[in-house]
Amino acid sequence: IAGITQAPTSQILAAGRRMTLRCTQDMRHNAMYWYRQDLGLGLRLIHYSNTAGTTGKGEVPDGYSVSRANTDDFPLTLASAVPSQTSVYFCASSDSAQGGADTQYFGPGTRLTVL
Amino acid sequence: GQNIDQPTEMTATEGAIVQINCTYQTSGFNGLFWYQQHAGEAPTFLSYNVLDGLEEKGRFSSFLSRSKGYSYLLLKELQMKDSASYLCAVGDSNYQLIWGAGTKLIIKP
Numbered sequence: 001i002a003g004i005t006q007a008p009t010s011q012i013l014a015a016g017r018r019m020t021l022r023c024t025q026d027m028r029h030n031a032m033y034w035y036r037q038d039l040g041l042g043l044r045l046i047h048y049s050n051t052a053g054t055t056g057k058g059e060v061p062d063g064y065s066v067s068r069a070n071t072d073d074f075p076l077t078l079a080s081a082v083p084s085q086t087s088v089y090f091c092a093s094s095d096s097a098q099g100g101a102d103t104q105y106f107g108p109g110t111r112l113t114v115l
Numbered sequence: 116g117q118n119i120d121q122p123t124e125m126t127a128t129e130g131a132i133v134q135i136n137c138t139y140q141t142s143g144f145n146g147l148f149w150y151q152q153h154a155g156e157a158p159t160f161l162s163y164n165v166l167d168g169l170e171e172k173g174r175f176s177s178f179l180s181r182s183k184g185y186s187y188l189l190l191k192e193l194q195m196k197d198s199a200s201y202l203c204a205v206g207d208s209n210y211q212l213i214w215g216a217g218t219k220l221i222i223k224p
Contacts, residue, residue, distance in 0.1 A: 035214075040216060041216055042119065042202070042204075042213075042214035042215050042216045042217065043158070043202070043204075043212075043214040044214070045211060045212075048211070058211070090157060090158070101145040101146045101148070101205075101206020101207075101210050101211070101212055102210075103148065103160050103163060104148075104160075104212065105160070106157035106158050106159070107157060108156070108157050109156075109157055
């Protein structure tokens with residue numbers, strides 16, 4: 001593989017269910033991010049990780065959790081899904097060694113519908 | 116608060132030139148990015164400005180004025196494949212990107 005992969009591509013989920021969105025990158029980037037994209041709104045940062053073993057909260061972290069056990073993987077978990085979490089979720093990564101705000105590279109996205 | 120403003124939608128003709136504006140108010144400034152996003156796809160990187168002035172890359176150019184909190188993306192010799200949304204993003208004082216809602220560009224033959 002080359003770049004960032006996400007799974008699943010799309011998912012319909014019943015409210016209250018637990019769901020993990022997967023993200024894997026093979027570029028050896030230090031930083032990884034999870035965004036949600038909703039119609040009429042800009043990308044909103046959910047959680048981020050500047051390096052393996054560390055994570056931080058973004059603009060809209062409530063209802064989501066992440067882990068960063070290694071450089072390549074950055075899963076996003078919805079503990080108990082609610083309809084307002086219906087969105088398109090993008091994972092991204094950047095080589096934070098460049099300093100400043102780095103160019104971010106995006107995965108293909110996961111379209112999640114919570115009913 | 117932090118804010119990125121760009122027009123919601125623009126229409127242009129194939130072969131013409133279009134300028135997409137972006138104004139921003141952020142806590143700190145660590146670069147301005149433009150991304151292209153085709154419908155149903157992921158955003159892809161187009162350009163990066165950190166100093167004032169014009170950056171040219173083929174048919175696409177991006178301009179930045181930090182004192183005015185203003186940038187534009189200039190697309191020349193428009194092609195039908197340029198129909199997409201164009202996202203403006205600014206790096207804030209925490210080196211996180213703040214994103215505009217995007218400008219949907221419609222190209223007509």
